[in-house]
Amino acid sequence: MRRKLVAGNWKMHGLKADLSEVTAIATAAGANPSVDAALCVPFTLIAAAAVAAGDMPVGAQDVHQAAKGAHTGCISAAMLVEAGAGLTIVGHSERRADQYETDAQVKAKAEAAHAAGLGVILCIGETLDERDAGQAEAVVTAQVAGSLPEGADAAWLSLAYEPVWAIGTGRTPTEVDVAAMHGAIRAKLTALIGDEAAKVRILYGGSVNGANAASLLACADVDGALVGGASLTAEKFVPIIEAAASLSQA
Numbered sequence: 001m002r003r004k005l006v007a008g009n010w011k012m013h014g015l016k017a018d019l020s021e022v023t024a025i026a027t028a029a030g031a032n033p034s035v036d037a038a039l040c041v042p043f044t045l046i047a048a049a050a051v052a053a054g055d056m057p058v059g060a061q062d063v064h065q066a067a068k069g070a071h072t073g074c075i076s077a078a079m080l081v082e083a084g085a086g087l088t089i090v091g092h093s094e095r096r097a098d099q100y101e102t103d104a105q106v107k108a109k110a111e112a113a114h115a116a117g118l119g120v121i122l123c124i125g126e127t128l129d130e131r132d133a134g135q136a137e138a139v140v141t142a143q144v145a146g147s148l149p150e151g152a153d154a155a156w157l158s159l160a161y162e163p164v165w166a167i168g169t170g171r172t173p174t175e176v177d178v179a180a181m182h183g184a185i186r187a188k189l190t191a192l193i194g195d196e197a198a199k200v201r202i203l204y205g206g207s208v209n210g211a212n213a214a215s216l217l218a219c220a221d222v223d224g225a226l227v228g229g230a231s232l233t234a235e236k237f238v239p240i241i242e243a244a245a246s247l248s249q250a
């Protein structure tokens with residue numbers, strides 16, 4: 001049985017004034033020990049959020065693949081660890097689109113993060129054009145194959161299926177489509193890493209909120225959620241953690 005993981009991605013939101021939300025979310029996470037929760041915050045907030053979060057892991061949203069060097073504006077995995085991060089997102093579609101990140105770079109970032117001791121949430125997902133063209137599963141499984149790090153292991157790696165057209169739009173795929181895609185991702189993982197694939201958590205992300213979390217999290221092969229807008233406040237995020245917890249106790 002895979003423990004559910006509910007992770008927030010604050011994207012480019014969050015100042016010290018928001019640390020009270022981190023603490024409130026961490027308190028709720030502590031009250032729901034049947035699920036894992038985490039918050040991935042901007043680099044500048046990691047150190048303070050790690051203190052505010054207590055036992056709940058705090059993560060980053062990106063990491064550079066190199067250990068050090070002439071990479072102006074970038075952050076290494078060791079820097080994230082020193083700041084107090086326990087994990088990082090890699091390959092978010094906003095970085096694949098805005099920073100032109102390739103599967104090969106995403107793979108290298110995941111490997112660098114793991115080498116430094118960080119957990120990794122690796123994102124994949126198709127665009128609306130790709131879905132409309134009937135290419136969604138082919139695109140996503142190719143992303144899995146291209147960006148899966150060496151030594152992929154459920155102890156430190158989760159995948160997050162985030163259809164680009166569902167991010168921040170209020171639109172979500174049907175439960176049938178979610179289950180079909182997560183099943184296809186799991187099948188691809190099995191082809192790549194064998195039995196370990198059954199242990200790897202596959203999160204769903206894209207317009208998850210307190211109202212739809214229970215039905216999305218109940219889909220076959222959905223092992224948690226990666227949440228953007230609805231993770232910014234305890235008021236919106238805690239119901240998602242609680243939805244995951246109630247499924248985990250059932």
Ligand code: 13P
Nearest residue numbers: 009167168206207228229
């Ligand atoms: P929203 O939950 O705001 O749609 O964002 C999803 C996402 O991109 C999480 O990484």
